[in-house]
Amino acid sequence: MKFRDELRPRGGLVRAREFTMKDAYSFDRDNGGLDRSYDAMLDAYHRIFRRVGLPYHVADSSGEGIGGWDTREFVSVCDTGETSYLHCQACDYHATPEVAVLAKTETREPDDPMQPVEPVETPGQRTIEQVTAFLGVSAERLVKTLIYTADGRVVAALVRGDRELSEDKLKIVLGVKELVMGDRETIERVSGAPVGFAGPVGIKEAEIIADEELRGERNFVTGGNGADLHLRNVNWDRDFEVSRWAQLRSAVPGDPCARCGAPLTGYQGIELAHIFKLGTKYSEPLEAIYLDDAGHRKPIVMGCYGIGTTRTMAAVAEHFRDDAGLLWPVAVAPFEVEVILVNQDDHQQRELAEGIYRDLQTAGLDALLEDRPERPGVKFKDADLIGVPGQVVVGRLAGEGKVEVRRRGGDGETVAAGEAVAAVRRLLEKNVSRRFSPSE
RNA sequence: CGGGGCGUAGCUCAGCUUGGCUAGAGCGCGCGGUUCGGGACCGCGAGGUCGGCAGUUCAAAUCUGCCCGCCCCGACCA
Numbered sequence: 001m002k003f004r005d006e007l008r009p010r011g012g013l014v015r016a017r018e019f020t021m022k023d024a025y026s027f028d029r030d031n032g033g034l035d036r037s038y039d040a041m042l043d044a045y046h047r048i049f050r051r052v053g054l055p056y057h058v059a060d061s062s063g064e065g066i067g068g069w070d071t072r073e074f075v076s077v078c079d080t081g082e083t084s085y086l087h088c089q090a091c092d093y094h095a096t097p098e099v100a101v102l103a104k105t106e107t108r109e110p111d112d113p114m115q116p117v118e119p120v121e122t123p124g125q126r127t128i129e130q131v132t133a134f135l136g137v138s139a140e141r142l143v144k145t146l147i148y149t150a151d152g153r154v155v156a157a158l159v160r161g162d163r164e165l166s167e168d169k170l171k172i173v174l175g176v177k178e179l180v181m182g183d184r185e186t187i188e189r190v191s192g193a194p195v196g197f198a199g200p201v202g203i204k205e206a207e208i209i210a211d212e213e214l215r216g217e218r219n220f221v222t223g224g225n226g227a228d229l230h231l232r233n234v235n236w237d238r239d240f241e242v243s244r245w246a247q248l249r250s251a252v253p254g255d256p257c258a259r260c261g262a263p264l265t266g267y268q269g270i271e272l273a274h275i276f277k278l279g280t281k282y283s284e285p286l287e288a289i290y291l292d293d294a295g296h297r298k299p300i301v302m303g304c305y306g307i308g309t310t311r312t313m314a315a316v317a318e319h320f321r322d323d324a325g326l327l328w329p330v331a332v333a334p335f336e337v338e339v340i341l342v343n344q345d346d347h348q349q350r351e352l353a354e355g356i357y358r359d360l361q362t363a364g365l366d367a368l369l370e371d372r373p374e375r376p377g378v379k380f381k382d383a384d385l386i387g388v389p390g391q392v393v394v395g396r397l398a399g400e401g402k403v404e405v406r407r408r409g410g411d412g413e414t415v416a417a418g419e420a421v422a423a424v425r426r427l428l429e430k431n432v433s434r435r436f437s438p439s440e
Numbered sequence: 441c442g443g444g445g446c447g448u449a450g451c452u453c454a455g456c457u458u459g460g461c462u463a464g465a466g467c468g469c470g471c472g473g474u475u476c477g478g479g480a481c482c483g484c485g486a487g488g489u490c491g492g493c494a495g496u497u498c499a500a501a502u503c504u505g506c507c508c509g510c511c512c513c514g515a516c517c518a
Contacts, residue, residue: 007516
């Protein structure tokens, strides 16, 4: 059980303040051992989700602040999911926008001539939306200057106005452990202006790193490093020096896949599980040490693996339901079979139902007995709503010692009461065998 | 924290724009009867500080102000 003080819980079970999750760590003596543990866990997770029967994908993702590598998420596709993913239909690459690597775009030199830099007054216009509206230019013509503190030094990251910077990519390019947005004080110091007017021209103390996409841009608009000031017709090289070019922007649908160049498409999903390699990031500071064959003290090499149990139930509800209610996959159903006593006042029916209920339990099945004093219709509707996969109906055929065994919502077969347990077993096996391929 | 919406019977909601009938419906609940394998039917009945406080008015569920609670969007985020 886990608790988290979410500012705003949402999406029902997907993001609540209280939830359950399965958490696991592996401890190895070296990276080779870690790789084996990780691969075993990856395989186990595949088997878990195949058994549940949920359609899912495995996507490259980031450590979300924990740090690590070989970070992968198990994702259930779902329009109500809270996370965006990108997919290449040509080569089946899945990744989050922050980490999705893009094929190098052709960077041809822009051929229009450079115009002289022109300062423009932009009183109070700080955001991209405000500046584009004020100057009457599209966001692609703007260049955003984002000030970061990376392991203590200041960096100015440049991306096109209509793009999002990927902190994951920036962190990797810089090779730093800690990357945080510059605070107000830092921004004002290096830009010499209030927050919202930073630009690359004349910026102090900051290394300028630019998204490779900007190579093809000319005469763009940037912050003017002065209060209420922007600059038109800014050009790299002529007006400021780029110390490094790199792919910094988050991917969006339509961008080319790094593996095969085909356009990526986007989808929403629920993050079901997350695995990654931690290495010695925590074992070193915590002094989780072992002695190797030679008697040397070495930090344990760790891996981290989690499954969001509660939100997996949310994904199950999204995928396994019909107009009448839920259809639990057997692997995660709260009960495997429900015995429906149609007329609780009929002694013959009652005895038969209670007998089968006990037999099912004796046989090791999770059984539920519906014997409330309700009308038959109510019981059938509720049984379908709850969605227990197996149903045994004990009703008008009880006098002949017969009952009906069926899958929730499906056609039934009439069997002798003594055959009921075996019939339920067969039925549940069939249900278990329902599988989806990971790429479905 | 910013934006939007909603608080009326146990539940879901109508009524509010344009103030005025005894504040309504469906479901649920109680009693009587019929029915009894896919959320039955008939009859009778109980059930309300209209979220709270204050104001305007001859008169407030309805208009105004403040407060409280819940939901949605955003910011944020192992």
